[in-house]
Amino acid sequence: MNIERIKKIGIVGAGTMGVGVAEIFAEFGYTVILYNRSQAGMQRALERIQSKGAVDLAPIEKETDTAGAKIYTTHDLTELAQVDLISESIAENLEVKQDIFRKLDEICDAKTLFTTNTSALSISQIATAVSHPERFAGMHYFNPPQIVPALEIIKGESTSDATCEVLINLAKQMKKQPILVQKDVPGFVASRLQFAVVREALHLVEEGIASPADIDAVVKHGLGLRWALLGPLEIADLGGLDIVNAVGSYVAKSLSNATDSPKVLQDLVAAGKLGAKSGSGFYDYPLGKARALIADRDEKLLEILRLKSRDAS
Ligand SMILES: NC(=O)c1ccc[n+]([C@@H]2O[C@H](COP(=O)([O-])OP(=O)(O)OC[C@H]3O[C@@H](n4cnc5c(N)ncnc54)[C@H](O)[C@@H]3O)[C@@H](O)[C@H]2O)c1
Secondary structure, three states, rough: OOOOHHOOOEEEEHHHHHHHHHHHHOOOOOOOEEOOOHHHHHHHHHHHHHHHOOOOOOHHHHHHOOOOOOOOOOHHHHHHHOOOEEEEEOOOOOHHHHHHHHHHHHOOOOOEEEEEOOOOOOOOHHHHOOOOOOOEEEEEEEOOOOOOOOOEEEEOOOOOOOHHHHHHHHHOOOEEEEEEEEOOOOOOHHHHHHHHHHHHHHHHHHOOOOOOOHHHHHHHHHHHHHHHOOHHHHHHHHHHHHHHHHHHHHHHHHHHOOOOOOHHHHHHHHHHOEEEEOOOOEEEOOOOOOHHHHHHHHHHHHHHHHHHHHHHH
């Protein structure tokens, strides 16, 4: 299949990720139909897009050819019948995702490419819901998707090489940095690396070795600052593999090898402390704090990207 054939994109789910993904495709000239099941959720999504003034909007019940309009919105899944590619960003739950793809499989053309933004679920298992699993793949964005360049393309057991190739070319066309994940393992590459860090961070908290704020400081002012420029294996090369090997042989046995989510995390969730969205987690979020943090994060991320692209050119 040819990348030129992809013109119309169906985004399923207008939450944190779906809205950002819709913005990327619209920015690069694709016609986007954004589906959300609830009116209230769609309203919040529209407010987020409008507040940025980034794209023209035509909130509609039925698609029209309004000149200049790039994101159309709908509550009716059958409006996605004519799209060339689906990007799904609904709840992180296998049955919920299979259910929506089962419906989309009946609605969409047999040539439609199906992609899921799951952070960790099995691509192959979600793909059992569709009749052409060779056209089904993971397309995993990083939050905020409209800013962060990395984009994992995950090959399920039945995903064809041709599908991966189209998605990689599509990602490049939208100035993203595609990463091909060749095996469908839980968490792919990014969520595995991220959770390995979170697991050890919470192990350090549980053992009373450092406070959450000090652990975050190590990453913000040390490790993470370098990671914006060099990957961990490049850093190992620069530091000297003999040193990394010596540290590894001494430290590895004392690291957390927990096979479940850390207890401190389970306890916070059970207490309804879900982080910024519930007002508290490891830290407290009085009204407006999370919004300000996100705005500050996005502004600085764009600044870092500008700096990186200046160096590249
Ligand atoms: N938030 C992140 O940092 C992040 C990053 C990468 C990938 N993801 C993945 O993207 C997906 C969405 O995450 P999010 O953070 O945007 O979630 P969210 O809760 O902000 O949005 C989910 C959206 O899906 C809709 N939805 C939920 N269940 C549905 C159903 N049964 N049918 C139709 N619509 C339904 C909700 O109405 C909501 O609009 C998840 O699979 C998540 O793992 C999230």
